Amino acid sequence: EDQVTQSPEALRLQEGESSSLNCSYTVSGLRGLFWYRQDPGKGPEFLFTLYSAGEEKEKERLKATLTKKESFLHITAPKPEDSATYLCAVQANDYKLSFGAGTTVTVRA
């Protein structure tokens, strides 16, 4: 069965203090790894798709990287509006996403 573990569970940052979130996965035949952002009371919002080891994607202050066993989401010089729960998910078959429990990021001004 696919397994996704995210760490840390929670991360408190000062505005401008860069950090990284980890997503470790075990899956037979990775078809894609997805990062989502989720605000309280809302559905997950799609950020990135990574397909193969070595791939990187960037969007504003966020950068996602992928190896054969894990993915990192780097947050550079975060702002308070980056506060959210970040979810990692893997897709091994044709349809189902298997999610981790998420990392809740709080950025203080």
Added chain:
Amino acid sequence: DTGVSQDPRHKITKRGQNVTFRCDPISEHNRLYWYRQTLGQGPEFLTYFQNEAQLEKSRLLSDRFSAERPKGSFSTLEIQRTEQGDSAMYLCASSLDYRGQAQPQHFGDGTRLSIL
């Protein structure tokens, strides 16, 4: 581009009652998914449709749950004889099946179900 729409946003009901949720996917998407999310956890897959065909159901989807997608457009998820353990956020997502490559699933804001 209109996103995935879910209705209602909140539902409070008594144990034993039936509830039905609706999902309107992004119009050009041919795949529709239902997930369930409890506090502090990531979403868990329940079922998915390719056009109007329901192709897969999770073991989480007991006999009390039924989903439909008539004409391959909107979808409904019905829970019969609700139980306390059904309290959760029910999320709908849609995607476009494109050349076999894994495509991102786009989520609605969910229906939060509370069982009294």
